[in-house]
Each structure stands twice: as structure tokens, then as C-alpha cells.
Amino acid sequence: MFAEYSMTELTSIFAMQGFAGLLLFSVFVLMALGLAIIFGQMGVINMAHGEFMILGAYVTYLTSLFFSNYLPSLFSGYFFVAMLLAFITTFTLGAFVEWAMIRHLYKRPLDTLLATWGLSLILQQTYRTVFGAREVGVTLPDWLMGSYAITELIEVPINGIFVMVLTLFITFCVYLLMQKSKLGKQTRAVVQNRAMAGAVGINTEKVDRYTFGVGCGIAGVAGSAFTMIGSTGPTSGQLYIVDTFLVVVFGGASNLLGTVAAAFTISQAQSTMEFFLSGSSAKVLTLLTVVIILMLRPQGLFTLKIRR
Template sequence: MFDYSMAEIGNIVVMQAFSGLSLFSVLLLMALGLAIIFGQMGVINMAHGEFMAIGAYTTVFLSRIAETYGIVNYYFLFAIIASFIVAFIIGYIVEFVLIRHLYKRPLDTLLATWGLSLVMQQIFRSTFGAKEVSAVLPEWLMGSFQPTPDIDIPINGVFVLGLAAVVTLGVFIFMFRSRWGLRVRATVQNRVMAGAVGINTKKVDRVTFALGCGIAGVAGAAFTTIASTGPTTGSLYIVDSFMVVVFGGAASVLGTIASAFGIAQAQSILQFFMTSSMGKVATLMVIVGILMLRPEGLFASKVRK
């Protein structure tokens, strides 16, 4: 660090901060889906990263079709919607076949979804190969712009940030400003009473789990703009996603946003001046220290007792 001038350090911090915004956006999208599944339903979904990979592979598949027909500049927005739909449908099926039998048994959901993640990784490996693959991005996502001669801001990072903002707003409206969100929160607060007033709690569980998986699919589509995708890509982000949810406070959208931003920025800036591993370790140590003081996370959900 001491080999740089103050001006160079300032430019590095700004560029790494913008680089961290891309990581923040992916982490936020992953953590939003996980917060819905874990925070609202109490299900420890270790296969959540694989639903992100489903979105990424869906985008890669559609990019190849778009390249064949010469429509690369038009497919990406459709790919985001398709990634959500595919991950949503698979999540719906998984909840019906597996998860619905394991509610209120968190250790069983952890083991079952961990096994599911291994099965899904093998399916990815058999279908798309063991090597990492990349989506062909449209021209309007390429390049960067320069607010100053020394700072480059990638366009794809700005797009992913905007996508994360739109999805976050949508989740907030869905959870706190819609009748369905009211049913979800009623089911979480008191399942028996919710069922007594006519709420189909099983359907609420299924759609809520599928929604969390669908948001992970959107995270996968966003991920293709910043990195390539492999069979184990999703598993690399599951720990960070759980860390975001726990640190921010389970079931807190505001906490998830603040936590994802802080963790992404800390990792991005520290990893430039340290090794990647040391940057993660330093971030984790700070999080552990804060959680020792606030075990409920940054923004604890308020529940009447």
C-alpha cells in the first residue's frame, strides 16, 4: 500500500468500490432469496447456490441460441425473466417433493438440501461439461465509462446494480405491500391461526420457497455478466450468502441490503491490498466480532411475544 501515492490509493479505492458493487449486487440477489427461505420459513437451503447456477446456465444456453440466430443484442432481458421462471418452477417441484416433509427440522433440511446440491452439480457436469462456460453478452453491456481520466466504471456493473435495485424493490412490495406477503407473514407468525382464517399455508410455503429460488435464478443471470459459470459455481457463494443473511438479521430486507453492501465492499477493497483469502478472513473476523455484540444481526426482526 505504501508504494502508492494518496491520489493513486484514492482512485484504487473508488474503482474497487465500484467493482464491489457488482459483487454486492449478486450477493444481494442471492441473499434476498435466501432471506425469504431461511428467514421466513426456517429452511436451511444448502442447494440455494445451485439455483443460482440454474439461472446462469439458462442464460448461457439462451446466449448460444441468440448467437446462432444473430440476436445477441436482444436476448439478455428475456434471459433474466427465463432464469427466474426456470428456477421458480424447479424450486416449486423441490418443495413439493422434498422440503414439505422437513419443516421444523432444520438439521434434516440442511442435510437433504446438501445432498440435493451434490446431485444438481452432477447434473450440471453431465449436461454442460466440467469446464466453466460464459454467456455471450450484448454489446450494450460491454465497455466502461470514465467520470475522470483515472477511473473506469464498467457498464455491466452498473446494469447489475440497477437489476438488484429493481428486484429488491419488488421483494419489498411483495412482502410488505401485497396480500400474498401478508399471508406469508401471517403463516410465519402463527401457522395454525393462519390456517384457521382460510389461508392455504401449504400453498404459501410452496410459492415462497419457489420465489426464493427464482430470485437466486436472477442472481445467476446477473452473475454471467461478471464471471464464467461452472458446476460448482453456486457452492462458492452459498457461505457468503448465509453470512449476509445472518449478519443482516434473518427476515430483514433492510438488514440484508446493508449486510451485502458492507461485506462486498470490505472484500473487494481488502482483497486488492491483501491476498483473496486474507481479505475474506479479515471480513469474517469483523463480522464475528459484531455478531458477538449483536447475535440477532444488524436489524433484528420485531416479533410480538
């Protein structure tokens, strides 16, 4: 299959597909980070995660409209405001959902799955009613347009680079949040031993609410970043949800580093194969491999060694 390409062409094919894979990787990581916190730390399956992400994307879309209509002079910087707004909106909705729904279902994880699926249907239909069934896209500010040519054959789009840098930055922030901040320490304490955490004075219910909210908030930021590289429709979130769950499970649910590594493996495998096979075969092959590996190693790639 490689015979008809020359060596330099092959290198650039791999480089370009590798870059496409990195973009997919960014989307996976951004989505999976929130999910890893919610599923990995709290054991809650949030099927509406994709819809939280889309909410962030719609908030970004609205912000860009607002800026282009009322503050055109500041348009180049709207994205940072949008990201903050997206986080706040999805955090609030997430905390509310935890209070209204999730906290009653901690003892029944399978039922949480069904309830959040119901929530995702309601959110999808809400988006469709409010924003219409058609996909919307944001206008990129000038400094994100265009592409950067590394060699004659290899060109990388600037918005892609920006999303990747953003992904790295967010991952780093999440790492700091979970490892160093008070909330992160409290969350991990609650995960390890809920009763003892409560006994030493941690308000476990509040920690649950904030953890869920932060997970959703990160999904919102992911959605915000997502608008830079794709358009947003009411059902865009559902496209990624299974892949993301596989990423989280594959990485070993409670391990952020594992999540990143799993996202990297899956996205790279998929995009490299996509060039040589059809898109659907590449996806089938990737998912199938992941499922088979998970059957052989159900605990995922990386696991914390804790007693259960």
C-alpha cells in the same frame, strides 16, 4: 501503507475498489434476497441455493446460444427473455423441491440442511454431466461491452453498471412483493402465526410452496445477472453459499433491509481490504469479523421485535 501513493491515486484506488465491492455487493444481495425469503420467512436452510442460482445462469447461457443461432437480429435483447426463463425454471424446480422434500421436514430444520446439501450435490453432478466441467460464459450484447471513463484513472465497465441497476430493480421488486402483494402479506401472516393464518382462510401449504419457489426464482434471476460479470461452472454456486448465509444471518434473518445493509458492509470491507492485503487474508479477516460480531450479537444487525 498509504505513503507510496499520491492523493489522487488513493482516491481512485478507493473508487475502483469501491466499485469492485459494489459488484460483489450486487452478487451478495441477489443471492441473499432469495435466501432471506426462504431462511428468514420460512426458517428453512437451503444449501442448494447456489445451485439454483447456477441453474439460472445455465438457462441464460442456453438462451444466449439459442438467440445467436436462430434469432441473431434480436440478440441485443436476449437477456430480458433469459431472465424471465431463468425465473420460471428455478421457480418451478423450487416449488417441486418444496413439494417433494422440504414440506416433510419443516419440523426438523437441521435435517433440511442435510437434505438440501444432498440436492446440491445431485444438481452439481447433473450440471457437470450436461454442460461439462469447464466454465461457460455468455456473449454480451454490444451495448453492454466496454467501459465508461469517469476521470483519467477511474473507469467503470458498463456491464457492471447494468448489473447494479438490475440489482436495485430486483431488490425493489422483492420489497414490493413482500410488503404490498397478496403473496407477501400472506407469507408474513403465516410466519407470524401459522395456526391463525390457516384459521382465517390462508392456504398455508400453498403459501409455503410459492414462497420457496419465489426464493429460488430470485436465485435464478441472480444467476442470470451473474453471467454478465463472470463465467459459470458446476461448482460456482458453492463458492458463495457460506458468504451468503453469513450475509443473511448478519443482517438479521427476517429483515430484507438488514440483508442489503449486511451485504454492503461485508462486500465493501472485503474489496477495500483486498487491495492492500492478499485476497485470502482480506476474506479471512472479513469473515472472521462477521463471525465474531455474530458471536457477540447473535440476532444480527437488524431484528424484528416479535414475541417468540
